[in-house]
Amino acid sequence: MERMMRFSACANLLFMSGLVCQVTCPSAGAGETYRADPIHSSLVFRVKHANTAYFWGRFNDLAGSFTLDQADPGAISLNFQVKTSSVDTANADRDRHLKGPDFFNSVQFPTISFTSKSAKATDKGFDVQGDLTFHGVTRPITVHLTPTGTGKGPTGKAIGGIEANFTIKQSDFGITKMAAVIGDSVWVNVSVEGIKQ
Amino acid sequence: VFAVLLLALIVPPVTFAGALALGRWAGAGGWSRQARSCWSTAALGLAYLAGHAAVACPAFPPSDVTDRIPWIAAIVTSLAVAECAFSATAGLAIATRLLALALVGGLILEPLVVSEQSWVNSIGWISITLGLCALAWANVWALNGFSRAREARHALILVSAAACPVLLLSGSVILGALGVVLCMSLITEYLLGPGSSSTSTLAVGNAVLTALLLEGHFYASLPLTGFLFLVMAPAGGWIIHLAPSRRWSARAQAVVNSLLVLVPLGIALSRVLY
Numbered sequence: 037m038e039r040m041m042r043f044s045a046c047a048n049l050l051f052m053s054g055l056v057c058q059v060t061c062p063s064a065g066a067g068e069t070y071r072a073d074p075i076h077s078s079l080v081f082r083v084k085h086a087n088t089a090y091f092w093g094r095f096n097d098l099a100g101s102f103t104l105d106q107a108d109p110g111a112i113s114l115n116f117q118v119k120t121s122s123v124d125t126a127n128a129d130r131d132r133h134l135k136g137p138d139f140f141n142s143v144q145f146p147t148i149s150f151t152s153k154s155a156k157a158t159d160k161g162f163d164v165q166g167d168l169t170f171h172g173v174t175r176p177i178t179v180h181l182t183p184t185g186t187g188k189g190p191t192g193k194a195i196g197g198i199e200a201n202f203t204i205k206q207s208d209f210g211i212t213k214m215a216a217v218i219g220d221s222v223w224v225n226v227s228v229e230g231i232k233q
Numbered sequence: 234v235f236a237v238l239l240l241a242l243i244v245p246p247v248t249f250a251g252a253l254a255l256g257r258w259a260g261a262g263g264w265s266r267q268a269r270s271c272w273s274t275a276a277l278g279l280a281y282l283a284g285h286a287a288v289a290c291p292a293f294p295p296s297d298v299t300d301r302i303p304w305i306a307a308i309v310t311s312l313a314v315a316e317c318a319f320s321a322t323a324g325l326a327i328a329t330r331l332l333a334l335a336l337v338g339g340l341i342l343e344p345l346v347v348s349e350q351s352w353v354n355s356i357g358w359i360s361i362t363l364g365l366c367a368l369a370w371a372n373v374w375a376l377n378g379f380s381r382a383r384e385a386r387h388a389l390i391l392v393s394a395a396a397c398p399v400l401l402l403s404g405s406v407i408l409g410a411l412g413v414v415l416c417m418s419l420i421t422e423y424l425l426g427p428g429s430s431s432t433s434t435l436a437v438g439n440a441v442l443t444a445l446l447l448e449g450h451f452y453a454s455l456p457l458t459g460f461l462f463l464v465m466a467p468a469g470g471w472i473i474h475l476a477p478s479r480r481w482s483a484r485a486q487a488v489v490n491s492l493l494v495l496v497p498l499g500i501a502l503s504r505v506l507y
Binding site for chain 2: 129132133135136137138141143144145171172173210212213214216217
């Protein structure tokens with residue numbers, strides 16, 4: 037009987053602690069999944085031209101989803117797709133060149149995608165490991181992820197934001213033919229606002 | 234970009250001349266006209282391959298559609314050398330050219346079919362394009378067979394020369410430079426080769442040119458009209474075989490022939506510019 041009462045007290049304590057945590061730590065526990073809102077999301081990149089100065093560009097067509105869990109990095113997942121034909125560097129001729137066979141080859145490789153595999157917490161957020169598929173080549177990369185906030189959108193739906201940074205080498209993905217003109221290293225920043233599912 | 238274009242200008246002639254010198258040294262002047270023609274075709278293929286490697290070193294296995302062009306050049310050169318060496322019958326020669334066209338179409342257009350985009354919508358246009366390429370090839374062979382002159386090779390050199398700026402302006406520096414590589418290979422073969430109007434040389438030039446133009450149209454921004462005028466430009470060579478122009482001098486015929494090919498090339502270029 038005494039053992040039964042002790043078990044019951046422990047169960048109540050566990051239940052109460054869970055309830056308290058649910059009230060005070062809304063993002064802890066099961067991960068919250070958000071679907072990317074392309075209108076309020078951005079993907080920008082920076083690359084050196086002729087080993088001299090950086091120029092910036094962006095991709096305008098981004099889709100995907102992310103799952104956040106501040107307490108359990110194992111539950112974090114990112115899954116994004118970007119249309120290579122949506123590249124925009126504020127210069128139509130350069131965009132046409134980037135979409136063509138010298139760089140992205142948008143016809144043959146219409147999509148860039150990232151799928152996360154694991155994540156671990158760091159001082160400033162999370163390091164997310166995953167596979168990036170770009171120009172027909174899939175390679176593992178690490179993305180530095182920072183949750184940037186949660187709130188309510190104009191329609192009253194719950195929204196959440198993340199920012200992710202990573203650097204890739206174009207040569208790792210088979211883009212080598214214009215290596216002398218454009219720098220090999222590309223820094224990418226993805227800022228996504230997602231609508232909670 | 235200038236370094237790339239410089240390589241495209243220099244590497245093919247040097248390679249062709251080197252291969253030709255090697256052949257002369259190996260044969261010690263005892264080669265037959267047929268053997269010299271076969272070696273010249275092989276040297277043309279080598280010149281293009283060396284130029285391609287210098288301009289856009291291909292990945293192995295091929296990572297994109299541009300990396301497939303050297304394979305086309307190598308296989309079509311092998312087929313052309315075999316056709317030349319074994320004096321293939323007309324039926325076998327046609328079969329070889331159909332195989333080469335299927336190879337070009339298959340390797341260049343395969344990514345369109347397997348890409349995520351709906352290929353069903355473009356399958357009709359892909360079929361029409363390949364049909365037009367087959368017609369253009371048949372036209373070059375017929376022109377070559379009819380006159381036994383150098384008009385077909387003139388036309389091929391002019392089209393490949395025009396393809397360079399057209400492809401460059403279509404949004405691909407690499408395709409433009411590869412056009413220069415092809416043009417320089419053909420010019421060198423024309424100047425240093427055995428001099429016969431070799432059909433095997435035309436086979437290599439036609440295959441690589443078709444591959445470059447197909448890639449330019451489907452993967453870069455070469456407009457449809459530009460593509461059509463470039464592919465069909467050699468047809469202008471027939472005009473000088475019509476009755477009124479037969480009375481002209483050889484030089485006048487050559488000038489008119491070049492003009493008739495240059496007009497569609499000019500239209501193709503203007504379609505890219507405007």
